[in-house]
Amino acid sequence: MDLLEEYRRATFIFESGDPLGAARLLEPIVEAEPHNAAVRQLLARAYFNSAQLKRAEAQLRLLVEHDPSDHYAHHVLGRTLERAGRFREALPHLRLAAAMKKQDDYLDAVRRAETWLGKNEAV
Template sequence: MDLLEEYRRATFFFESGDPLGAARLLEPIVAAEPGNAAVRQLLARAYFNSAQLAGAEAQLRALIEHDPSDHYAHHVLGRTLERAGRFREALPHLRLAAAMNNHGDYADALRRVETWLGKNDDGRGPQA
């Protein structure tokens, strides 16, 4: 298998709106090259975009373990946890990302989760 060619194909699938196809191509690349942060990040994004949140979380935690200063990985992990309704767990990652990089999306996500937690004391989401 030509890993570079497969990565290019996966990128094309991802950019064409097929995150599931991208993930299928990226999984064996990450297995073959576990230290390749760019491939792991794209796999995490493919999982996130296809609502495979557990997979996204696992890839993002691996990225953060390797490089705790990766603000983008913290942001996407926070967004993944937010999307899963795990607001209290999302908050520290979103705060770190916003502190490390002054990016509008980071600030917006942080505000959204802080507001949510302020309105819902238990941080578990809407009340039934």
């Protein structure tokens, strides 16, 4: 198996709107190349986009563990936890990503989680 060609196919399939198909191609590549962050990140995004949140979380935690300065991995991990309704766990990752890189979508995610927690802590 040509891993690079399979990665390119998986990227094309992901970008074409088929995250499940992309994940099926990416899983053996991650198994063969466990330290390849780009492949692992795309697999995490494919899991996120196909609502496989536990699998996305597992991949993203490995990325964050390997490179704690990866703002994007922190952001997507926070978004994954947010999507799972785990706002309290999401907020530190979302804040860290926003502190590392000023991007509107990062700041929006922080505000969303803070708002949700603020409204629901009073209940």
